[in-house]
Amino acid sequence: MAQRALITGITGQDGAYLAALLLDKGYDVHGLVRWDAVDGAVRLRALGVEDKVTLHWGDLADPLALAQLITRIQPNEIYNLAALTDVAVSFATPAAAVGACALGALHVLEAARLHAPSARVYQASSSEMFGTAPPPQDEDTPMHPASPYGAAKLAAYWLARTYRDAYGMHASNGILFNHESPLRGEGFVTKKIARGAAAIAVGAQTCLTLGNLDAQRDWGHARDYAAGMWAMVQQDAPGDYVLATGKAHTVREAAERALARVGIDLIWEGRGVEEVGRCRASGAVRVRVDPALFRPKEVPALLGNAAKARRALCWAPQVTFAALIDEMVDAERACFT
Ligand code: NAP
Ligand code: F7E
Numbered sequence: 097m098a099q100r101a102l103i104t105g106i107t108g109q110d111g112a113y114l115a116a117l118l119l120d121k122g123y124d125v126h127g128l129v130r131w132d133a134v135d136g137a138v139r140l141r142a143l144g145v146e147d148k149v150t151l152h153w154g155d156l157a158d159p160l161a162l163a164q165l166i167t168r169i170q171p172n173e174i175y176n177l178a179a180l181t182d183v184a185v186s187f188a189t190p191a192a193a194v195g196a197c198a199l200g201a202l203h204v205l206e207a208a209r210l211h212a213p214s215a216r217v218y219q220a221s222s223s224e225m226f227g228t229a230p231p232p233q234d235e236d237t238p239m240h241p242a243s244p245y246g247a248a249k250l251a252a253y254w255l256a257r258t259y260r261d262a263y264g265m266h267a268s269n270g271i272l273f274n275h276e277s278p279l280r281g282e283g284f285v286t287k288k289i290a291r292g293a294a295a296i297a298v299g300a301q302t303c304l305t306l307g308n309l310d311a312q313r314d315w316g317h318a319r320d321y322a323a324g325m326w327a328m329v330q331q332d333a334p335g336d337y338v339l340a341t342g343k344a345h346t347v348r349e350a351a352e353r354a355l356a357r358v359g360i361d362l363i364w365e366g367r368g369v370e371e372v373g374r375c376r377a378s379g380a381v382r383v384r385v386d387p388a389l390f391r392p393k394e395v396p397a398l399l400g401n402a403a404k405a406r407r408a409l410c411w412a413p414q415v416t417f418a419a420l421i422d423e424m425v426d427a428e429r430a431c432f433t
Contacts, residue, residue: 100124100169104156104204105177106149109279110220112139113322114175119148121326126169128154128162128178139279156200159207167211173329175218176204179249182283183224186245187392194248201252205259205267216266216329219256222249223273223314223340223398231312231399234338235271242393253336260334268328270321273340273400276420277318278427285347286315286424289354294428296382297358303381304355307389309348309371312397316341317415317423327409340400341413348373351383353418357425 101118105111106127118125129136129151140146152169154161156178166174179197180186186193201219208215226233227242241247253269260267280287285306295301316339324339351373352362360382362373373383405411415423 098122098124099173100126100171101173101175102126102128102166102169102171103175103177104128104154105179105220106151107133107136107139108177108181109139109277109281109318110275110322110325111177112143112145112279113277113319114177114325115140115149116143116145117322117326119145125149126171127151128165130155142279156196156203159203162203163207163211166207166215170212171215173216173218174204174208174212175220175325175329176201177220179220180245181281183243183245184391185283186243186248190244193244194251197245197248198251198255202255205255205265209259209263209265213263213265216334217256217259217268218325218329219252219267219269221253221256221269221271221336222246223271223338223400224395225250225253225271226398227395231344231397232342232401233398234401235336235404242395243391246395257336266334268331268334269336270325270328271336271338272321272324273314273316273338273398275316275318275321276424278424279318280424286350286421289351290421290424291428293354293358293360293425294432296355296360297429298432300432304351304383305386305389306347306351306383307386307391308394309346309351309385310396311347311394312344312399313347314340314342314344314398314400315350315417315420316413317420320413320415324405324409324411327411331408335408337405337409338400338402339405339411340402341417342400342402343417344397344399345417350421353421354425355382357422358429
């Protein structure tokens with residue numbers, strides 16, 4: 097009989113890539129959709145899998161509905177991807193962030209423990225848990241989260257470990273560094289940059305307005321990271337694994353690459369909030385800084401060491417930073433044609 101998987105957050109970026117991957121492997125894929133989702137299937141549709149998954153109404157804030165669902169479908173594997181994922185928003189709505197990321201994870205773990213105790217659970221942990229810890233970061237790096245999101249994810253990480261140790265559950269944490277794709281949510285910087293570059297190319301926008309250009313992130317492709325999630329769950333023993341490319345780039349470099357993809361070679365002038373990126377050929381300002389986009393506290397540099405995943409899961413990211421940005425810009429340009 098086919099393996100059955102339940103994905104919370106199936107309507108998000110990672111949920112869509114993971115659903116596609118599990119379907120390819122012959123899984124019976126189920127997913128949770130919130131009652132107020134405007135078009136919950138848009139990303140699943142983009143990958144051509146909308147009609148191949150079974151969607152159920154649900155919310156991480158509703159433990160009874162989760163318990164009912166898990167009791168009824170008896171999944172072999174549960175991937176808890178649902179969360180409030182925007183770090184900047186988590187400063188504005190901290191209780192919602194803690195509710196979705198921490199309490200939500202507890203609801204999933206508890207429903208699994210009580211109603212499907214042999215199900216394997218994947219908890220979507222995050223490099224944001226490292227916060228201000230200096231790079232490179234790996235599974236043994238002390239965690240110093242710097243946002244309500246990071247702190248809530250750290251609570252969920254420890255809940256998964258606690259359920260594993262206390263109840264013998266097969267619960268694993270994927271400590272994933274930033275991963276992007278054309279399906280990335282609109283609030284995230286790579287998507288904003290890719291869309292802005294595409295809009296500038298057709299004259300629909302003149303300039304890209306960004307926050308901290310110096311922030312460094314280890315950006316990979318979401319499809320590669322979905323493969324790593326699945327590999328963790330297949331291990332005989334549960335565990336915690338960093339997934340990362342091992343290469344960091346600044347936000348400035350992401351803007352440079354995206355604009356280069358549409359034929360704009362940038363030169364940088366000025367410092368701090370006065371810094372601008374100008375088109376070398378025309379002199380037009382194409383990137384500027386708005387301090388309103390700075391966060392109350394920044395995570396300055398994330399750079400992951402995924403040696404454990406490479407060794408134990410035979411996992412290796414396939415898509416480079418340049419190829420990722422190019423793919424995202426090309427996808428946004430296609431929206432303008
Ligand atoms: P995403 O695109 O923002 O998707 C988040 C998903 O969670 C959406 O399907 C959303 O549903 C759902 N959700 C939010 N609150 C919910 C609730 N209360 N009940 C049920 N569903 C809820 O995020 P992603 O990039 O795919 O990330 C997936 C997971 O990996 C998240 O847990 C994230 O924190 C974690 N993570 C992501 C990254 C990354 O770089 N992408 C890195 C590390 C960890 P709606 O569509 O209804 O909003
Ligand atoms: O910001 C800087 C910003 O919002 C990246 C989530 O998936 O990855 C993601 O969190 C950096 C930050 O992602 C803008 O200050 C500059 O330093 O794309 P982001 P994030 O905060 O790293 C982690 C691993 C997760 O787990 C999260 O769920 O870019 N930045 N200017 C900007 N960021 C945004 N959003 N918008 C700007 O205009």
